[in-house]
Amino acid sequence: MNTYQQLKRNLKQDLGSFPVLKVALLGDSATQMLATAIRGEGVVRGYNIHLWEAEYSQVERQMMDASSDLHQQDFNYIIVFQSTHKLMEQHALMQEEEEKRTLAEERLEFVRSICDHCPTHIIYFNYPEIEDAVFGSYANKVETSFSYQVRKLNLGLMQLAQEKKGLFICDLCGIQNKIGRDRLFDPAVYVSTEMLLSIDALPLVAGRTLDIVCATEGKVKKCLILDLDNTLWGGVVGDDGWENIQIGHGLGIGKAFTEFQEWIRKLKQRGIIVAVCSKNDEEKARAPFEKNPEMVLKLEDIAVFVANWNNKADNIRHIQEVLHIGFDSMVFLDDNPFERNLVRENIPDITVPELPEDPGLYLEYLYSLNLFETASYSSADQERTRQYQVQSQRVSASKSFTNEEDFLKSLNMESEVSIFTTFNTPRVAQLSQRSNQFNLRTIRYTEDQIMQMGASHRYAPFCFTLEDKFGDNGLIGVIILTKENEETLFVDTWFMSCRVLKRGMENMMLNTIVGYAKQNGFKHIIGEYLPTTKNGMVAEHYDHLGFTPLKETKTKQYKLEVDAYQPRKCYIKTKEK
Amino acid sequence: MNRTEVLEQVQDIFRNILDDEDIVLTDESTAEDVEEWDSLTHIQLIKAIEKAYSIRFTSREILSWNNVGEMLDCILKK
Numbered sequence: 001m002n003t004y005q006q007l008k009r010n011l012k013q014d015l016g017s018f019p020v021l022k023v024a025l026l027g028d029s030a031t032q033m034l035a036t037a038i039r040g041e042g043v044v045r046g047y048n049i050h051l052w053e054a055e056y057s058q059v060e061r062q063m064m065d066a067s068s069d070l071h072q073q074d075f076n077y078i079i080v081f082q083s084t085h086k087l088m089e090q091h092a093l094m095q096e097e098e099e100k101r102t103l104a105e106e107r108l109e110f111v112r113s114i115c116d117h118c119p120t121h122i123i124y125f126n127y128p129e130i131e132d133a134v135f136g137s138y139a140n141k142v143e144t145s146f147s148y149q150v151r152k153l154n155l156g157l158m159q160l161a162q163e164k165k166g167l168f169i170c171d172l173c174g175i176q177n178k179i180g181r182d183r184l185f186d187p188a189v190y191v192s193t194e195m196l197l198s199i200d201a202l203p204l205v206a207g208r209t210l211d212i213v214c215a216t217e218g219k220v221k222k223c224l225i226l227d228l229d230n231t232l233w234g235g236v237v238g239d240d241g242w243e244n245i246q247i248g249h250g251l252g253i254g255k256a257f258t259e260f261q262e263w264i265r266k267l268k269q270r271g272i273i274v275a276v277c278s279k280n281d282e283e284k285a286r287a288p289f290e291k292n293p294e295m296v297l298k299l300e301d302i303a304v305f306v307a308n309w310n311n312k313a314d315n316i317r318h319i320q321e322v323l324h325i326g327f328d329s330m331v332f333l334d335d336n337p338f339e340r341n342l343v344r345e346n347i348p349d350i351t352v353p354e355l356p357e358d359p360g361l362y363l364e365y366l367y368s369l370n371l372f373e374t375a376s377y378s379s380a381d382q383e384r385t386r387q388y389q390v391q392s393q394r395v396s397a398s399k400s401f402t403n404e405e406d407f408l409k410s411l412n413m414e415s416e417v418s419i420f421t422t423f424n425t426p427r428v429a430q431l432s433q434r435s436n437q438f439n440l441r442t443i444r445y446t447e448d449q450i451m452q453m454g455a456s457h458r459y460a461p462f463c464f465t466l467e468d469k470f471g472d473n474g475l476i477g478v479i480i481l482t483k484e485n486e487e488t489l490f491v492d493t494w495f496m497s498c499r500v501l502k503r504g505m506e507n508m509m510l511n512t513i514v515g516y517a518k519q520n521g522f523k524h525i526i527g528e529y530l531p532t533t534k535n536g537m538v539a540e541h542y543d544h545l546g547f548t549p550l551k552e553t554k555t556k557q558y559k560l561e562v563d564a565y566q567p568r569k570c571y572i573k574t575k576e577k
Numbered sequence: 578m579n580r581t582e583v584l585e586q587v588q589d590i591f592r593n594i595l596d597d598e599d600i601v602l603t604d605e606s607t608a609e610d611v612e613e614w615d616s617l618t619h620i621q622l623i624k625a626i627e628k629a630y631s632i633r634f635t636s637r638e639i640l641s642w643n644n645v646g647e648m649l650d651c652i653l654k655k
Contacts, residue, residue, distance in 0.1 A: 004621070005594060012596075032617055189620050191636035199624045 004033070004202045007040025018048035021213065024070055026054040026062055027081040030194040034081065037206035045210050045219070056194075063114050070118075077121045077213060079170075080114065082107070083196045084127040084150060091146050100144035104153035108160060115164040121446070123168050123212050124161075125205075126154050128176035128184060165429070165447040168212045168375070175204050178368060211373040218433050218444060221351065221372050222325050224267060225316060227334035228278040228285055228307070232264075232297070233257045234359065238280055242287035248294030256360045261296035263363060268301050271381025272372060273323060273388055275304040277315045277332070279339075282307040303388035312339050313346035323388060324498040326436065326534065331371055335359070376430035376447075380474050390471040391499060397470075408504060408571040411468040415505070416575040417512055420454030420461050427475045428463060435495040436534040440527065440541060443493060458483055459492070460516060464509060466500050466572070476500045479513055487523040489513075494527070494541075507568035510545050517562045525560040526550075583649055590625045594618060604646030626652065 002010075021042065025035050035053050042049035054062045054070065059082060062070040070078070087107065094100050111124060132146050139145035154173060161167045176184045179201065186198035197205055214220070229236045234246025234253050246254045247261075268274045274297070278285050285307035289299045299305070304322050306315045312334070320327060327349035334340050340352045356365050394411075401407035420428060429447040436442070445453070453459045464477040477500070480493035491513075496505060517525055527542045529535075543549070545568070547558035588602045595613045608614040614622070623639055626632075626648075632655040642648045 009596065186624075188634065188636045188639055189624070192623075192639050193616060193620050195620070199621060 001207070002040070002044065002203050004037055004040075004199050007037050007044070007203055007206065010040040010043035011036070013043060015043065015048035018043070018046055020048045020050055021077065021217075022050050022052070022073065022075045023213075024052045024054065024073075024075045024078045025081070026059045026070070026078070027083070028057050028059055028086045029081070029083050029196045030056065031081060033193075033195060033199070033202055034197060034205065037202040038079070038209055041203065041206040041210045042213075045214050047210075047213070047217075060110070063117055066117075075120055077123055077216075078114075078118055079123045079125075079209060080111075081125045082127075084130050085190075085196050087127065087150070087153075088130055088132065088146055091149065097144050100149065103149040104156055107153055108156040111157065111160060111167070112164070115160075115167050119166070119448075121166055121168060121216055122164075123170050123209060124157065125170045125172045126157050128173050128181065130181070168216070170205075170209050170212060172205065172208075175201065175208060179204065208370065211370055212375070215373040215375040216433060216444070218436055218442075220329060220374055220434060221272070221331050222329040222434075223273040223275060223303075223319075223323060223331070224264065225275045225277050225319060225330060225332045226264070227332075227336070227339065228276060228280060228288075230335040230359070231333055231355070232261065233288060233295075237288055238284050242284070242291050245288055245292065247288075247292065253359060254294070256362065258294065258296060260359070260362050263366070265296055265301060267372060268297075268385055269382055270372070270374075270377070271384045273303045273325075273384060274301055275319050275323075276302050276306060277312055277319065278307040279309055279312070280307040300389075301385065303385045311342065313343050316343060316347060316350065322391065324437075324501065375433050376426065378426040378430055380427050381430075383474065387471065387473060387499065394468075394470055405571075411470070411503070411571070413466060413468045413503065413572040414575040415467070415508055415572050416465045418463050420450055420463065424463050424475055425450045425454070428478055431475070431478060431495060431497060432493070435497065436532070437498050437537045438501070439495040439532075439535050440491065440538055441493060441530045442495075442532050442535060445493075453480060460489070460513075462509070462512060462516075464496075464505070464512075465575075466503070466505060467575070473497070473500055477505060477509055479509055481513060481516075481525075483522075484526070486521070489517055489522050489525045491525065491527045504570035504572060506541070506545065507570040508572040508574075511567045511570065512574070514560070514562055514565045514567075518565075523562050525562065527558040527560070529556040529558075531556075578653075580649060580653065583652055584645075586629065587626060587645070587649065587652070590629060591622060594621050594625050602645050604644065604649065606645040607643065630655065 025031055025038065031053060035051050039049045039051050052073065059080060062068045091100060091103055114122060127150050129147065129150050135142055135145050139147040142148060157169050161169050183198060184201045185196060189195050189198055226232055234257055235244065237245055246252065247257045248254045249258060264274060286299065288295050289297065304319050306319060316332065327347050331351045331353065332343050333353065333355060335355055343350060344352045351371065353366065353369055355362060398407050401410065418424065425447050428450050429445060432445045454461055460481040460483065462479045463475055466473045466476050477496035478493060479491065482490040482492045484490045513525065527547055529539060529542065531539065542558035547560045550557040550559055584602060588600065591600050591602060592598055595611065595618060597613065600611055623634060627634060630652060632652065634651065638651055642651065
């Protein structure tokens, strides 16, 4: 964790090559140092944050007045920090009991109207509690007490955030729960600067804020790779035997590992891919999963299991090849500092937390890192491990065919094509945020935006699923066409999950949209490739699909003549609904 | 710890926090004399000094100093 001073120094670097994010910050207390910390933390995460700070205590005016500075600019993110402190003052000034009863609701109404006025991502700080001890614990029985209203407000914010897809709650309460109120708030700092966060808390708050920004921008962790001996259980299975490793409730260190595994299983259920990378004989490494009844994690929880005596960097590269995800979306946990350094040195993009020596501290330490922030969650996430296990089976199956065509035919692939529906929008938005490699323009859309596009006649959306004899991959690709005019369609969005690479899916997708174009009298389809650091894989996508490069365009653009198009060969049937 | 030593250490803290190696402090120095020493960096300086000496200033003390000398008096008293 950087100090405030380090974050401030980051701003002296040349940020010219960093992508720019336009961010507004509004608060009801002094926010200049928070602004500096957010910009400095932006540098840590690889962004050049152009931050516009509203004048002190102008939250209401800036939000509600359509002619205010806030509404004159397009911001990627609007951060709003209304403090518990000021809310408490408002509560104190209320004369009538009846008024106090509505404090939370009134503030929630305001946040709701912020969401309605600002069609962008809003990051709203929740309210760390201040125990005012006016009623003591009896406050729990009094609806008009400040504690009651603050808790109601925080719950209300969670409910509102579920309803408003563009609203993200930055969990300041979570930070206070971890570090304590006396570290989050420094009365001396407040008295002399009107600032409600201590200097030491600023990097934490900026960090949690940027966690949300990064997740929304598609920078998320997707995979957790685990060492086994003394990481997942106590002891060395090769020496101690599967029945004698330390795991399980009761006295002793075993419960630390049990609870650690319970946490990992929750991550897996949320959709994080769990892989094992251990220096062990494979059979010995698998034995605890198969035989020890105290193990929380079972083999079916592990998407890729690698246990051998090769070096760990090579093994992690192997896991990466099976999973087809970036190293920057992987986290590696190992109790051994030597292995950690070896992996860090060989694979710079991977995240390798500096696990504490005492296994009893693993969880609290990992909680503090908040590694697995996400900007979306759908039920499909829970299926992911199984899908990757199936993918490993497919990889082995493909080895038994000498020619690729026969292999593809043997898969009996079927794809269902649909427009945006209430069922698939969460998954579409999620893929839009998470697809980095197979993504032609990398324009990210939220659920709200997807729904709006689905309802508009200007757009023609296509969602694709893919199923084969090994299993259903679910929704894996999206194309959104813009109707430029009566003759021309523009490919606004084309992204696909890397799970289904090399299956001929892009041919099937193109056949589908050209079919649509023909039926509706369009003559041309224009495609565009906008390069990012991650989407080099599709730099020649349109060339491969038979599009003609356009000359003298600022970006790489391509054209396809609809009438001359010959359907491309593929072995994926369009599934009838 | 004598006064000159403390002045030197405080000067180091100023140089570090304000990122300026050329800062020279005397008892008479005020925020007017040092570029970048404003109300916001002031609190950063205070917190850094508190950490360096494991002391706590009161809110009143922080607001009361008119120059570096008065700040040093306060540190030496703790």
